[in-house]
Amino acid sequence: MNVLEMKDVRYRYEGTDKDVLKGISIEFKAGKVYTIVGKSGSGKSTILSLIAGLDTCSQGEILHGGSDLKKIDRDSYRARDIGVIFQSFNLLTNATAIENIVLSMNISKNPEKDKKAFAYALLGKLGIDSETAGRRILKLSGGEQQRVGIARAIANNPDIIIADEPTGNLDSVTESAILDIFTSLAHVEGKCVVIATHSKEVTAVADQVLGISEGVMTSTAATA
Amino acid sequence: MYILGNALRNLIRNKGRNILMAAIIFAIIATTVVALIINNTSDAVIASYSERFASEVSITPDMQKLREEALAAAGSAEGRLQMIRPEISPELMLEFTKSEALRESVAYASLGANSDEIIAIDQAEETETQAETGGRLPDMAIFGSTSAGNFKVQGDYWQDFIDGNRALDDxxxxxxxxxxxxxxxxxxxxxANAIAVGDILAFSSVFTIPIPGDMDTENFADGVIVEINETEYTLSVRQDGMFTASRSVDYDLKVTGIYIDLTDEYSNSFTQGNSSQNRRNEILTTLGTLLDLRKADETGINLSVTYYLKNPDFLGQFEAEVRAMGLDDIFLVSTDSASYEKIVRPVEGLKSISITFMIVVIILGASILLLLSSISIRERKYEIGVLRAMGMKKSKVALGLWTEILVITAICLILGIGAGVAAAQPITDSLLQVQIEAEQDDASGQAVFQGAGSGAGQGGGRFGGIIRNPESSANVQPLSEMKVTVGLDTILEIVLIAFGLASAAGLFSISKITKYEPIKILMERN
Structure with missing residues (x-):
């Protein structure tokens, strides 16, 4: 079942006449891990920002549950239907780890009654203890921030989780742990996980690898 | 609710930025409070003096014109200058109260009266003294245009109740x-007389009427009855040999209550023992009661009317209306604008300074706030981008930022109002002193004396045979001190200004930042 579908999507930055994406069509299904690979500037991050609802395509359409993202409330879509893990984490630095997650749950109107307890439990699952969870973001290591970013992305139980170079700043041990989380989210919890990466290790855990070059899909390959 | 919690957390965790913002807002509020207090107090003082001097009408004889007319007539009077002071009839005085230019008019009247049924306080002692000296009894003596009796019957004179000097018995x-x-x-x-509520008291008074010039005086003698204007009057001979026509008038008044007088019996020591001047002998009734039995042209009732214009600009209209009603050209209609000008000019100067000061502070403060807020918001572009990426709506991001600045403003309001109130009086005193000195320099050589709160408006426009001369503006001095007060209006104004400024500064910056898509903010950051 398609949870997300890109149909002949084109994108060009304002004030330019060159398409960054040139007719991209991809179907994303639940319970699978997708990796998008390609050189820097090939359009990977642009695809992620479009399916994250952070930007809108110039042509074509991106459908979520059959609805074009251009026509729905994208604030609500970002808050509830999709979780984004940014390469540079993009956490609120003046807040603690726990506050970042609780705020995200508040924004999405998460019905959980004890949001704080839920957030502590979630971070605990990701290997962040309660003492670390009470620290401000800038007091955390890169790996801890990445885990907080993941916790924030999944706190509202979205259908789709996207991650932009999620292991770029991590050591190999932490990278492995993070990849286990992603595969578990897809294969155990049935989420659709989309990861843009240069990393072979990440690509190795993907159910399907999407190659992109200069805004055009060059290959789609299912891994064994 | 989480918006407020998030805003409070941001305030606490970004002290440096917020303290700077708070310092600016505090300075604006404190200085604006001082300016507003001065401005509003000045307004109140000016309005009060405007009420006393510029709204209370004086109708006075034009002495210059009177003198000229007397001089013109002097040629046939062997050089003797005879000036007869003109009067306005009570009918006309009451007619003037119908003018559209008036906010209100206050009319009351009094007459002297005697009673055969009750004895006035101090009456017996006085009678004895008078009898010993062989003098005339005070009853029915003609005193000016009013007959003097042992009692003074007041019509519609309730001012003492308003002032708290008298109260109805409980x-x-x-x-x-x-x-x-x-x-x-x-x-x-x-x-003293065992009077109870419900009793009917009988009083008598005397009204006089001028004897018409064309009346045949051949048979005039003391005690002769004559008819004037279809009413019978008894003639009596005055000491100068001239005749007076008068008639006795009876009032039967039902007692509806007892009043308690909290003042001294006599207003001064010169009238001590004179029953007609004893305040306890005053019988309080309605104006209509007194005027009902009075015939045209009769004297005996002292009528007093004070006219208050809707505002000083209505003077012209009032004069036009009273002229049309029959006010003679010999009378001048004026307000005491010269005294008003002299007293309030320093206050107006002070008000002008405070307004200018306030405008400068607000413009300067708003500009600094705008700049600070703009810088602050730009610093927080990343935070806003993250919140938007998390799905927070633009309106909620704006609400959060706005809440932060409103909380800072609310704290500064409390501190700023306190500081402003504390500083307002000394600043006012200092500025007013400067203004007074400037005015005195301008008007050096002019005589001055105490003026503030002297109640110089008392008696303006009062009549009843007595026409008040306007007080000379030379006899007043500029207001020398002004007690500042903080009214609810001042507090509301400062709250509006503070929150208006803070909101404008905040919303200006917010409008700039929220027009970007989150991806752009985050891409710039990254």
Whole structure:
């Protein structure tokens, strides 16, 4: 079942006449891990920002549950239907780890009654203890921030989780742990996980690898 | 609710930025409070003096014109200058109260009266003294245009009740007169004569009328009855040999209540023992009661009317209307604008300074706030981008930022109002002193004396045979001190200004930042 579908999507930055994406069509299904690979500037991050609802395509359409993202409330879509893990984490630095997650749950109107307890439990699952969870973001290591970013992305139980170079700043041990989380989210919890990466290790855990070059899909390959 | 919590957390965790913002807002609020207090107090003072001097009308004889007319007539009077002071009839005085230019008019009247049924306080002693000296009894003596008696019957004179000098007895049955023919008597008088509520008291007074010039005086003699204007009058001979025509008038007044007088019996020591001047002998009734029995042209009632214009600009209209009603050209219609100008000019100067100061502070403060807020918001572009990426709506991001600045403003308001109030009086004193010195330099050589709160408006426009001369503006001095007060209006104004400024500064910056898509903010950051 398609949870997300890109149909002949084109994108060009304002004030330019060159398409960054040139007719991209991809179907994303639940319970699978997708990796998008390609050189820097090939359009990977642009695809992620479009399916994250952070930007809108110039042509074509991106459908979520059959609805074009251009026509729905994208604030609500970002808050509830999709979780984004940014390469540079993009956490609120003046807040603690726990506050970042609780705020995200508040924004999405998460019905959980004890949001704080839920957030502590979630971070605990990701290997962040309660003492670390009470620290401000800038007091955390890169790996801890990445885990907080993941916790924030999944706190509202979205259908789709996207991650932009999620292991770029991590050591190999932490990278492995993070990849286990992603595969578990897809294969155990049935989420659709989309990861843009240069990393072979990440690509190795993907159910399907999407190659992109200069805004055009060059290959789609299912891994064994 | 989480918006407020998030805003408070941001305030606490970004002290440096917020303290700077708070310092600016505090300075704006404190200085604006001082300026507003001065401005509003000045307004109140100016309005009060405008009420006293520029709204209370004086109708006075034009002395220059009178003198010229007297000089013109002097040629046939062997050089003797005879100036007859003109009067306005009570009918005309009451007619003037119908003018559209008036906010209100206050009319009251009094007459001297005697009674065969009750004895006035101090009456017996006085009678004895008079008898010993062989003098005339005070009853029915003609005093100016009013007959003097042992009692003074006041019509519609309730000012003492308003001022708290008199109060209705709390005996449970006393009530103010509700209609003509009813009255109040003092507790002392009631006790001395065993007067009870419901009693009918009989008083008599004397009205006189000028004898028409064309009347045949051949048969005039003391005690002769003559008819003037279809009413019978008794003639009496005055000491100068001239005749006076008068008639006795009876008033039957029903006592509806007892009043308690909290002041001294006599207003000064010169009238001590004179029953007609004893305040406890005043019978309080309605104006209609007194005027009802009076015929045209009769004297005997002292009528006093004070006219208050809607505002000083209505003077011209009022004069036009009273001229049309029959006011003679010999009278001048004016307000005491010269005294008003002299007293309030320093206050107006002070007000002008405070307004200018306030405008400068607000403009300067708003500019600094705008700049600071703009810088602050740009610093927080990343935070806003993250919140938007998390799905927070633009309106909620704006609400959060706005809440932060409003909380800072609310704290600064409390501190700023306190500081402003504390500083307002010394600043006012200092600025007013400067203004007074400037005015005195301008008007050096002019005589001045105490003026503030002197009640110089008392008696403006009063008549009844007595026409008040306007007080000379040379006899007043500029207001020398001004007690500042903080009214609810001042607090509301400062709250509006503070929150208006803070909101404008915040919303200006917010509008700039929220027009970006989150991806752009985050891409710039990254």
């Amino acid at each position: 005996d449970g049955i006393s009530a103010m007169p509700a209609m003509d023919g009813e009255c109040l008597v003092s507790g002392d008088l009631a006790e």
